Amino acid sequence: EAGVAQSPRYKIIEKRQSVAFWCNPISGHATLYWYQQILGQGPKLLIQFQNNGVVDDSQLPKDRFSAERLKGVDSTLKIQPAKLEDSAVYLCASSLDLGLGELFFGEGSRLTVL
Amino acid sequence: AQTVTQSQPEMSVQEAETVTLSCTYDTSESDYYLFWYKQPPSRQMILVIRQEAYKQQNATENRFSVNFQKAAKSFSLKISDSQLGDAAMYFCAYRSASNNAGNMLTFGGGTRLMVKP
Numbered sequence: 533e534a535g536v537a538q539s540p541r542y543k544i545i546e547k548r549q550s551v552a553f554w555c556n557p558i559s560g561h562a563t564l565y566w567y568q569q570i571l572g573q574g575p576k577l578l579i580q581f582q583n584n585g586v587v588d589d590s591q592l593p594k595d596r597f598s599a600e601r602l603k604g605v606d607s608t609l610k611i612q613p614a615k616l617e618d619s620a621v622y623l624c625a626s627s628l629d630l631g632l633g634e635l636f637f638g639e640g641s642r643l644t645v646l
Numbered sequence: 647a648q649t650v651t652q653s654q655p656e657m658s659v660q661e662a663e664t665v666t667l668s669c670t671y672d673t674s675e676s677d678y679y680l681f682w683y684k685q686p687p688s689r690q691m692i693l694v695i696r697q698e699a700y701k702q703q704n705a706t707e708n709r710f711s712v713n714f715q716k717a718a719k720s721f722s723l724k725i726s727d728s729q730l731g732d733a734a735m736y737f738c739a740y741r742s743a744s745n746n747a748g749n750m751l752t753f754g755g756g757t758r759l760m761v762k763p
Contacts, residue, residue, distance in 0.1 A: 574753030
């Protein structure tokens with residue numbers, strides 16, 4: 533079974549530039565999550581989708597971050613414009629449903645903002 | 647809001663020895679789930695072990711076991727017979743059992759485990 537796929541693995545940009553990360557969840561997984569993991573900290577949930585609807589985006593900085601999950605499969609997380617403090621690893625995870633389904637994580641996309 | 651605290655930024659253990667990683671949490675809920683996740687360097691996070699708060703029996707998975715103390719809000723992970731492949735960041739995580747919580751996890755800050763040959 534293929535795991536959660538993310539790209540790109542690494543991205544370096546300058547502040548005020550934009551960046552987009554892509555995630556392909558495990559086939560059949562209805563729930564998709566984006567987490568932000570700043571160096572030395574635990575992951576923090578940014579947004580959670582159930583199919584193509586948003587379940588929770590209370591911690592998403594909506595002035596610069598956006599995310600979508602068109603057709604309820606792949607998802608894209610965008611940052612525009614980026615700030616220095618956005619340097620982090622962006623983890624995508626998926627689970628079968630909103631219940632106690634195990635979360636499966638991708639390898640993450642590491643963003644460095646200069 | 648729930649919080650999860652891991653007070654040990656780094657731990658080291660000799661290969662084949664036993665190590666215990668600490669985790670405390672704060673919640674006003676009575677029903678919830680607790681997890682330990684392992685994150686090897688540059689690799690994806692994987693679930694190590696899970697505990698349901700309503701179960702008194704501590705969860706075990708092969709060499710991994712937990713000591714769940716609900717009253718003390720403590721959830722430690724014991725790794726027996728440590729192996730070089732156990733070296734990783736370990737994260738403790740909390741999930742509410744409320745239907746409104748979705749499947750959202752709250753993570754601690756992590757503990758880096760080093761295994762010495």
